[in-house]
Amino acid sequence: MRVWFLVLLLGCGDKAGDDTAADTASDTEADADTDADSDCPQTHARVGHVAELETHHHDTAGTATILDDCTIQVTGFTYDGTGLDVRFYGALGSDFDSGFALTEDLIRDGGYSDETLTITIPEGHTVDEVDSLSLWCVDVSRSFGDGVFVAP
Secondary structure, three states: OHHHHHHHHHHHHOOOOOHHHHHHOOOOHHHHOOOOOOOOOOOOOOOOOEEEOEEOOOOOEEEEEEEEOOEEEEEEEEEOOOOOOEEEEEEOOOOHHHOEEOOOOOOOOOOEEEEEEEEEOOOOOOHHHOOEEEEEEOOOOEEEEEEEOEOO
């Protein structure tokens, strides 16, 4: 069991030997970079709240802002693009194990450098369920970078 965990951790938490991630990488920029829904209201108390992503792994950085009741924008997004299945996750109380995916897999050859991603909260979820955000490696439940939304 110890060896299996190490293999998973290396796949998600280390660039060494990560050919699988490169082979299965897909361009998900179009999935994450969508225009904010102009019909979405700006009534929620968290609109305008900001989360600075604290870097844990893979050079992850950025600033997330809740734009409206349906949309989060991550500016200055930096991430080396490697891992197994890596997505932005939303959660309450930074409990990302109980959170939910906000994006498709973000693995990408060449990574991300100071980019802007606009994320639409998926149908069936609301901003009420998002007080924290993580770039989350699904396969080993590890945060590459995360932050809690606070009033500016």
